[in-house]
Amino acid sequence: MKVHHIGYLVKNISKTEKKFLELGYEVESPTKFDEIRNIDIEFLVNGDYRVELIEPKGEESPMYPLLKRYKNTPYHLCYEVENIDEAIAELQDKHYTVIQEPNIAPCIEGKKVAFLNNISMGIIELVEM
Structure with a gap:
């Protein structure tokens, strides 16, 4: 699986954005509201x-x-998959638990995403490309 992005949880996007810009990052897509997740x-x-803020x-x-709990921190890796249902089944066989069923991601061009957790790995996201 190819990494799509690193999810970075923040208290304030505009303040954190400034710090990433200082490190050479550029805005790929401006701030959008995801009403499904209220973020x-x-x-x-x-x-x-x-990086996804x-x-x-x-x-x-x-x-x-x-x-x-964690304040500003990276908290998940997102991986690109061709078929989200097949990828979920494969990961469940490897002891991952679905913590959010596949749903539309308005900020990733309406693609399907799902979140899983593994006690040794933490949270991962899958995005169906």
Whole structure:
């Protein structure tokens, strides 16, 4: 699987964006609101690396408890897959647990995404390309 992006949980996208820009990143797509997850998302790139900044927009966001616990931090890797259902089945055989079923990602061109967790790996995201 190819890495699509690193998900970076933040308290304030605009403040964090400035720090990434200082490190040579460029805005790939400006901040958009994901109403499904109640978060703002922005993608930045630096060469072949893509970072997704994620800002929860309130306590009802599923990302809010993670932000409260870990503060600003990378928290998932996203991998590109051809068939999300097949990839999920393969990963479940390898002891990954689905923590968010496949759903549309408005900020990734409406592609399907799913989130899984493994006790030794942590959270990963799959995006169906």
